[in-house]
Amino acid sequence: MKPPMAPAAASAVATFIGFAAILLWSALALLTASAGPIPPFEMAALTFAVGGSLGCLYAALRGRLALLIQPWPVWAVGVGGLFGYHALYFAALNRAPPAEASLIAYLWPLLIVLFSALLPGERLKARHLVGAALGFAGAATLFAGKAGGFSFAAIDSRVLSGYGLALACAFVWSSYSVLSRRLKAAPTEAVAGFCLATALLAALCHFAFEATVAPAGPAQWAAIVGLGLGPVGLAFYVWDYGVKHGDIRLLGVAAYAAPVLSTLILVAAGFAPATLTLGLACALIVGGALVATLSR
Secondary structure, three states: OOOOOHHHHHHHHEEEEEHHHHHHOOOOOHHHHHOOOOOOHHHHHHHHHHHHHHHHHHHHHOOHHHHHHHOHEEEEEEHHHHHHHHHHHHHHHOOOOOOHHHHHHHHHHHHHHHHHHOOOOOOOOOHHHHHHHHHHHHHHHHHHHHHOOOOOOOOHHHHHHHHHHHHHHHHHHHHHHHHHHHHOOOOHHHHHHHHHHHHHHHHHHHHHHHOOOOOOOOHHHHHHHHHHHHHHHHHHHHHHHHHHOHHHHHHHHOHHHHHHHHHHHHHOOOOOOOOHHHHHHHHHHHHHHHHHHHOO
């Protein structure tokens, strides 16, 4: 029988498992582009159904399917986080310019770092704040480069409501991540149920607000399945395990790498050009991660 892993070592392993979610989310843009012009709620319904089914299959093979039965607060946090974030994000993009809305929504890593100070036994240090600030600066540089500059001055009531929804996105996902830490007794297998519930709610929204667009051919179906297996599937399971058992502050800082890695993948695949803005964003985000991991 193996001896139990030391707490520090177990936390480090969980943190690296959480890093896998960031790597998986970096493939989101490429796979979404490859999936074609599928409406957002339809895409969410299809991909979360795949991700939830994957989790249920894994739990069933391990004889742990009964772990999906959890108290209602666990379900409220899980479904509220997964469905709430995506519904708010889609609504924000429908009202505000995508680059600005995405940047505001991407305040969630910084909020995770800040909210982690409310967790028992967690100590927020200056290096975490500086690292998160550098990461946000890198993300802002990247989004500004994609948009050719921001135009926050030109705001009407509809755009302003979009910014408000984007900010709500950031609060929802950061709150979900931090509250998951408080609910660490709930097993990661329960995420499968959250995904299936999110798929059902997304399907209802799709039929209420969107016209169905069928994927055109095997390549688009493969991209949708790939999304469900990776960025909208496995990523949520490993993120859940990481924030519950790893260094949540470091995961928050490292999450700023996702949009840069995503852009690098698009560049490698020929969907986007390499720019100086991308290089600067990489430098800021890597610098932020290094600062956050410095010992005293």
